[in-house]
Amino acid sequence: DEEIRQGMASFGGVDRRFDFRLKTDRLVLLSDYAHHPAEIAQSVKSIRELYSDRKITAIFQPHLYTRTRDFYKDFADSLSLLDEVILTEIYPAREEPIPGVSSQLIYDNLRPGIEKYICPKKDLLNFLATKSFQVVIVLGAGDLDNYIPEIIKILH
Template sequence: MESFRKYTSLIQPGGALIIRKGIELQPALQNGVKLYTYSQEEGDFHAENIRIGNGEIFFDYVSPLGNIPNIQLGVPVSINIENGVAAMALAQMSGLTDEEIKRGMASFRGVDRRFDFKIKNDKVVFLSDYAHHPSEIKQSILSMRALYRDKKLTAVFQPHLYTRTRDFYKDFADSLSLLDEVILVDIYPAREQPIPGVTS
């Protein structure tokens, strides 16, 4: 995209661009601008030795600026490994210490209602997750499966919007079929009027 190339051409010499490895967009960098890549498992910045279980995710952060072992994710959902790698790369380039980065990653709680733990103890884990697209729902369920391998997974699912439910009902069913039990509640209409024949 031309807008991406134009935007990246504004980075001044001595600056840097951190881009997700494998992205098809090509930056237009001035001489003297460093280009770094990141991703979950490869790139200049990446994670190794990923450990998922008992409700936690740990990994070792690999960086050309210095590796940091045993990073704990405060929001233990798999997609946050890659997000965390990108955040740590920026933090490292901004001069934060390894300990500051580790503390920040472990204490980060994310945004309200996005893989948001409300109860977390030995008997029950209850979280609120605003995932409202089938692929987001699937990612959240797979993360919970990895975190709590031997636990029964039950979800209370409220579809958001009649049109989204109509358009993606098969994909919702596929994603929700990964659960042990699903409790469906009425569609949250937001700004929409009901569509005949479209229900939970």
């Protein structure tokens, strides 16, 4: 029992699950490993509860060509709960590209009126430097989390 109490007292949470990386009066930046439409929807709903009066932007890197092919409409529905979406190319992990499957599928199915962009990962930092943000969440199971330190420098 004592070991469990000590463990609970020192537990800092799970990395990349609604992980606040920057939190000021002007800007909030979170990182979340969410890479399935249901996970994304739940993260967005939670952010919306916390920051209902602010513009919420997601930077999303789809994970796997097969998942994108199978769930692109569901991804679009979940991401359409946001005010703004920036899509990067698919993180392939162990898969080879599938002809016709790209972030464009999600982009084309986002709700009308949402601010939306497709930005190659190599151009992401320069793109972010041209915009202003209030609440940003980096979503996905790929390698976008590696960009967080540079994103913080650009946005802060």
